[in-house]
Amino acid sequence: MLQVSEIKENKELIVQGLLKKRFQNAESVIDKVLQTDQERRATQSTLDAQLAEANAIAKQVGELMKAGKKEEAEGIKARTAELKQQNKALQEQLSLLEEALKQLLYTIPNVAHSSVPEGNDDKANELIYSWGEAKPLEGQAKPHWDLIKTYDIVDFDLGNKITGAGFPVYKGKGARMQRAMVNFFLDKAVEAGYVEVQPPILINEASGYGTGQLPDKEGQMYHVTNEDLYLIPTAEVPITNMYRDEIIDADRLPIKNAGFTPCFRREAGSWGAHVRGLNRLHQFDKVELVQIQHPDKSYETLDEMCNHVKMLLEALELPYRVLRLCGGDLGFTAAITYDFEVYSAAQDRWLEVSSVSNFESYQANRLKLRFRGEDKKMQLLHTLNGSAMALPRVLAALLENNQTAEGINIPKVLQPYTGFERI
RNA sequence: AGAGGAGUGGCAGAGUGGUCGAAUGCGGCGGUCUUGAAAACCGUUGUACCGCAAGGUACCGGGGGUUCGAAUCCCUCCUCCUCUGCCA
Numbered sequence: 421m422l423q424v425s426e427i428k429e430n431k432e433l434i435v436q437g438l439l440k441k442r443f444q445n446a447e448s449v450i451d452k453v454l455q456t457d458q459e460r461r462a463t464q465s466t467l468d469a470q471l472a473e474a475n476a477i478a479k480q481v482g483e484l485m486k487a488g489k490k491e492e493a494e495g496i497k498a499r500t501a502e503l504k505q506q507n508k509a510l511q512e513q514l515s516l517l518e519e520a521l522k523q524l525l526y527t528i529p530n531v532a533h534s535s536v537p538e539g540n541d542d543k544a545n546e547l548i549y550s551w552g553e554a555k556p557l558e559g560q561a562k563p564h565w566d567l568i569k570t571y572d573i574v575d576f577d578l579g580n581k582i583t584g585a586g587f588p589v590y591k592g593k594g595a596r597m598q599r600a601m602v603n604f605f606l607d608k609a610v611e612a613g614y615v616e617v618q619p620p621i622l623i624n625e626a627s628g629y630g631t632g633q634l635p636d637k638e639g640q641m642y643h644v645t646n647e648d649l650y651l652i653p654t655a656e657v658p659i660t661n662m663y664r665d666e667i668i669d670a671d672r673l674p675i676k677n678a679g680f681t682p683c684f685r686r687e688a689g690s691w692g693a694h695v696r697g698l699n700r701l702h703q704f705d706k707v708e709l710v711q712i713q714h715p716d717k718s719y720e721t722l723d724e725m726c727n728h729v730k731m732l733l734e735a736l737e738l739p740y741r742v743l744r745l746c747g748g749d750l751g752f753t754a755a756i757t758y759d760f761e762v763y764s765a766a767q768d769r770w771l772e773v774s775s776v777s778n779f780e781s782y783q784a785n786r787l788k789l790r791f792r793g794e795d796k797k798m799q800l801l802h803t804l805n806g807s808a809m810a811l812p813r814v815l816a817a818l819l820e821n822n823q824t825a826e827g828i829n830i831p832k833v834l835q836p837y838t839g840f841e842r843i
Numbered sequence: 844a845g846a847g848g849a850g851u852g853g854c855a856g857a858g859u860g861g862u863c864g865a866a867u868g869c870g871g872c873g874g875u876c877u878u879g880a881a882a883a884c885c886g887u888u889g890u891a892c893c894g895c896a897a898g899g900u901a902c903c904g905g906g907g908g909u910u911c912g913a914a915u916c917c918c919u920c921c922u923c924c925u926c927u928g929c930c931a
Contacts, residue, residue, distance in 0.1 A: 464893050469901040475900090478912040485911090497911050505913090622880040667890090798890085 421525040421785050423800070424457050437531030440538060440747035452585040453524050460517040467510040474503045530782040533756040534749045539746030544745065545759070551730070554763035554770075557823070561766040564816040565697030567823060568594065574698065574815075583824055586702030593738060593843045594815075597830075598705060600837030601811050602680050605707035605732065606819040610677035612728055614709060615768025617679045619658035622649040630787045632753035632791050642684050651684035655708035656805045663712055668801060673791070674721055675712040678808070680705065698812035699771065705811040711804045712789065715781065718802035722756070722778045725806045729760050729774045732808055734835045738817050739763040754759065755780045762813065766820035773815040776806030819843075 427434055427450060438446035469549045477500050484493040537546045568574035573594025581585040590598050610616055628634035628730035629649055634640060642651040652658055659677050668675065683706050707730065713721045726742065733740045744818040745757045780801035784790070786812075822829040828843040837843055 461893065464900080468893055471901085472899055474911085476909095479861075481911045486861085493911080500911050797929095 421522075422527075422528055422531065423781070424453065424521070427453055428457075434531050437533075437663070440532040440536060441529055441750055442540060442748040443529055446649055449524065449528060453521065453528070456517060456521045456524060458512065460521055461492065463510060463514045463517055467507065470503060470507050470510065474500060474507065477503070488638040501639065529750075529752045530755050530779065532750060532787075533778070533780075535744070536750065536756055537744065537746045540748040541746075542749050544746035545743040545749055548742050548744050548758075549730075550739075550741035551734060552737070552809065554739045554741070554762070556768045557765040557767070557821075561820070563697065563766045564764075564819040566719065567819045567828065568697070571828065572724055573597070573843065576697075584702070586699070586700070588701065592731075593840065595840070596812055596838055596840075597815060597834075597843075600834050601709060601814060603706060603837050604834055605808055606622065606678060606680055608732060608735075609707065609709060610729070612676075614676040614678035617656060617659060617662070617677050619662065619679055619681065621652050621658070621681050621684075622647075622663065623652055624649055625655050627664070630661045630664045631657045631783050631787065633657060640686055642686060644726065652681060652710075653685050654683050655679045655681040655706065656710060659710040659711075660783060660803055660805065663789050666789055667798070668712065668789070668791045670714065670791050670793070673712065673714050673801075674717070677710045678707060679710075680707045682706075683810075698730075698816040701812055705779065707808050707811075709808045710804045712771055712784075713802050713804065714791070714798065715802050718778050718804060721802075722776065723757075723807075724831055725776045725804060726758050729776060729806060729808050733760065733762065733773075736814065736831050738814070738821065740773075748806075750775065753777075753779050753782050760809075763822045764813075764817045766823070771817055773813045773817070774807040774809045777804065779805075781805045 422434065431450060431454075433448045435450055438450075449651055481493045481496055481751065484490070485498070497719075537544060537547070562570070571593065572590055573590065575589045575591055576585075578589040578591075579585075582589075606616055613736075625634060628641070629639070633650070633653065638650070641653055643649065647658070658681070659679050662675060662677070663675070683704050686702065687700065709725055711721050711725065724817055730740075740760055740762045743759045743761065745759060750757055755774055757777040759772050760774035760776070762773045763769075764771050780802050783803045784800040787803075789801050789803070790798045791801055818831065819828055822831070826842065830838050830841055830843070
């Protein structure tokens with residue numbers, strides 16, 4: 421969430437950034453924050469003064485008791501009863517104000533970075549890079565949902581039987597492909613200096629708040645009600661939360677972690693071709709990169725992460741493009757996001773396979789993730805993450821783009837991992 | 844899952860109702876000494892909030908309670924350890 425101190429100092433800029441993000445009533449909500457904070461501070465001051473008085477009396481009583489002046493002590497106690505009531509009321513008032521402020525701040529998204537283009541939806545996203553030849557296949561190109569049946573490598577009916585829609589079973593070379601991609605992506609991440617981690621895939625409520633899935637977006641996660649835990653929608657959540665409530669030594673920065681996990685998304689939503697097959701699933705596998713960086717360097721890091729994803733896609737020989745999301749299409753917690761889309765020849769569509777974002781201090785503020793700056797003052801760090809990458813759509817694109825009469829060609833870089841050159 | 848024990852500052856570890864934000868040791872930082880280093884010695888060393896400041900307030904796993912006053916007593920939750928049971 422945003423920091424009240426920032427809002428106070430840069431109110432106009434923040435309102436601008438929020439409007440770009442298409443956050444309604446930015447100005448009035450910000451005003452409400454400032455007003456609530458004002459009340460909070462006033463209440464805090466009063467309460468502190470009263471507590472100071474109560475503390476002084478308690479000390480006095482102690483001294484009188486020790487001196488054996490019991491009656492005098494009893495006399496002073498009368499005042500404390502009064503103070504106690506007032507303090508309790510003030511305490512409650514303060515808690516209410518603090519809670520109100522927090523709830524208010526939770527409703528405010530991150531501010532869009534200055535380079536983020538204006539726009540209401542994905543139509544306004546800015547194309548900033550493309551690689552490879554994006555053209556439909558000639559002849560009888562099949563979409564991946566047909567190919568997986570032909571080669572019997574992903575089975576939706578089986579998944580339906582044992583779980584439900586959106587939970588496919590990968591079989592034979594399909595399963596092997598998954599394992600190959602995971603290993604390839606993880607190996608590349610480790611080569612790039614990321615420390616591999618394997619986090620839990622169930623998270624508690626505090627973690628959900630830390631990275632911004634809670635409150636409000638609980639409907640998108642599977643909830644294990646008998647333990648009050650959530651299935652992760654992305655490894656971003658457990659990996660970033662490893663650093664919740666931490667004060668990091670500046671010389672440890674940047675912190676780079678990579679992890680492979682399954683991801684779970686409820687996404688009750690649309691039907692049709694764009695959710696067919698592997699395009700959208702309730703459970704899918706993903707390798708995620710997370711970095712924690714000094715605020716001055718987070719945009720360099722963002723570029724570095726984007727270059728990493730480019731390298732992966734080029735190694736896989738998949739035509740792709742990079743989009744800078746416009747304000748209206750940006751996620752709640754992101755200051756800036758680059759989407760990587762792979763061209764799927766048989767669908768003649770672009771499939772999002774990676775999303776790389778800088779959250780600046782928005783998550784760090786919720787996480788209480790800080791470091792001591794050059795001036796010895798505590799400062800919030802910046803968090804970033806990116807998928808590298810989401811497997812099902814990469815698989816879909818590989819199947820569709822590499823189909824031949826003889827079968828599906830596996831990219832060279834994956835062959836050492838699959839042990840076969842063709843499906 | 845049952846029985847018992849324990850959670851204190853970066854770490855170790857005292858403290859069982861007042862003078863305790865908390866002894867002591869280690870570690871860290873600064874200094875003296877030294878050509879340099881080590882050792883020794885001296886000093887310093889938590890976080891958040893309120894306040895222009897002086898200063899004040901809160902925090903001893905989390906939450907609640909008793910009391911004029913709680914790290915210390917009570918309730919509750921969480922975590923860890925030991926034993927028993929179960930198990931990949």
